[in-house]
Amino acid sequence: MLIGETLEAGSRLEFREWLAQYHHEKPEIWLLIYKKSSGKQALTLGDAVEEALCYGWIDSYEKPVDSERYALRFSPRRPGSRWSDRNRSTALKLLREGKMAPAGMEALPAEIIEQWRGEEQG
Template sequence: MTKMHELPRVEVQSVAELRAWFEEHHTQQESIWLVTYKKNVPDKYVSIQEVLDEVLCFGWIDGRRMKLDDERTMQLLSPRKTQHWSQTYKDHVARLTAEGRMHEAGLKAVELAKATGLWDFMNDVDALIKPADLIEALEQHPPALQNYETFPDSAKRDMLRWLKLAKKPETRAKRIKEVAELAAQNKRASGTS
């Protein structure tokens, strides 16, 4: 397996270059570091949104983004495998489909996600629906429930996603306990432990 720092770097200076790269390489299985210029180099700048659009069009997924130097950033892009789809990404796909921009590879990724349940897997999280076990834990740690309700939707969504992605029941229980105990102190669980 290739280490992150050994992944190939692909530098683009326009959306057209990025789309051309995807046209030729979208079937590859190896992740890449996409190198793009920052806003301070306007003639070569490709926005995060433009990158995301092309990533979705070809059935890939965007990942970590970091500074490369004063003029450039790099972002991890990978072929989509078994990742769930957030409502934000589904909304982007709907727009890109309506605009006729989705590539066959991206449409196949959507079809596969729908067939496997990954398309709808996070619907409850995106709708900010609190699971019963979380409600119970919040109620056991006054004033956790009241505090939780005041958190921004984005923070609640992150915590709910963190709970949903727990692979083992004991991991989920530990995370729920952490969310409730921190909410009682009017603090948000980071979703990273």
């Protein structure tokens, strides 16, 4: 798989702003992430995955770019796609923190929203 359009977000906020603007328009983005060994930790993998989940996107393929960076492909989740236990728990955490965007809420499995609503009422 070839690397398509890339984005080098300098911060979590910068990636979130990109997602807010383009999550409905773009079919994918290859986010450039610095390896831990580079000493240039602008945006971590964990933060990038959380922001993507907030907008209903998911990470998939990873490709090396150079000695300091790799590109990670993010794209919108397909309706009915399988959610890993890790992404389920992360999405629930993001709901509790009030970070989920409407697009992310639409992509969530119903049982996650039901669990969160139950917590909110309880």
